[in-house]
Amino acid sequence: MGAMDDRPASTDTARRSDPHRRLETAKRAIAVASVAGFGGLAALVSASTHRLATSAAAAEPVAPTPAPQSRSDQDDSDGFFGGHHQPTLFGQGTGGSSGGSSSTGSGTGSSGGIGGLNGGPVMRSGGS
């Protein structure tokens, strides 16, 4: 058995019945469930929170909701594309062409723009 709770019963009851405290607890549970992505649990807790939020709202003005972040901020919020030194393809050299005329089928396909190429291509990058 764990240690006895020596707090007065009335205090403990007051904690449990405090709608603000319960709301915060429910919000934390929702956050966990949402991050984990388990829809049923999140929905269950969400419904409970809605009821609590309704009762809490009567006791306290609701703070304004912060403006949503810009789309670009949200797009890569967890840094999938960040945190790395990205390579360049076109940062050197003189520019070059896109590879000749497609109408005639002529041209060498040299990209230019890149100094120091030794020999022909060693690999292709195209549709897999």
Place this chain on the structure above:
Amino acid sequence: MTRSAPAFDTPAGLARTTFGSMGTDVVVLAPRGAVAAVEEVRALFAEWDLRFSRFRLDSELSRVNAAAGRPVVVSEAFAAVLTTVLRAARATDGLFDPTLLAPLMGLGYDRTFMDLPADREAVDADAADAASRTGSGGWRAIGVAAQARLVELPAGVGLDFGGIAKGMAVDAALTVLRGRGIEAAAVSAGGDLAVVGSPPGASGWPIALETAGHPVVVELEFGALATSSVLARRWRVGGTWRHHLLDPRTGLPANSGLASVSVAAATCAQAEVAAKAALILGPGRGAAFLVDRALDGLLAFPDGSTARVAGRAARPARAS
């Protein structure tokens, strides 16, 4: 089985090994004598194929898809890959969508591309239309408890990792080669590739970027390159051309005005995801997507012309 080498230069001091895996050709350029390391790469791809192929009934991916609607315990590797895949989906606001299995199947891509007839009979139009609206965006409701290795797909949602699995396998192969002390190597899976070091005596790796016209040769000094193209993996259904790059906003093959997009990034997974997102977005917004993320890329148009995107430094100037 080792296949015949394609017609590309092999830098002095390196050997080229080509084998089939993950539904495509894998090419490894590594120092002569690095036989054990190359075999380790080959085994790695075999393992990834077994785990992540949607065409193998015995794959872990197939097992997870079959369990949609209820939690299933997965391997540590599967949980890690799925976590990365979902990060990619979030980072592109769903332009990269790993849950387009139903629309792909509805459009007729229901077997390996090698087994897919070039011209299929018309599929049920209503069924295909319904499939195009099924599953898209389903990734948002996937449950992952990575530490518990527990995954729950929403009922009716199926995963298709497609190109990102190949990209991550390439990244994993590079890690293997680095771990073996290899100082110069390149690994490609169907044209999604990554490099370590440089060929002896060279500053980088000359790579031919395929376009609708002539290839564009660039030099990759480090990192990875990937290309998404509507010119590959095409088939006809009832006389209509289809391809495998679906726009998750419609559930239909992307038709953005671009033929292909090649992107350089630090990792092959990043390059693959960025190329796909830019291709779906089309020339203007696709270029902006790359610039916002400081990624270099090449936009290729159906008429054979191309436009370069030089990260944050430049707006694309179409060349023809």
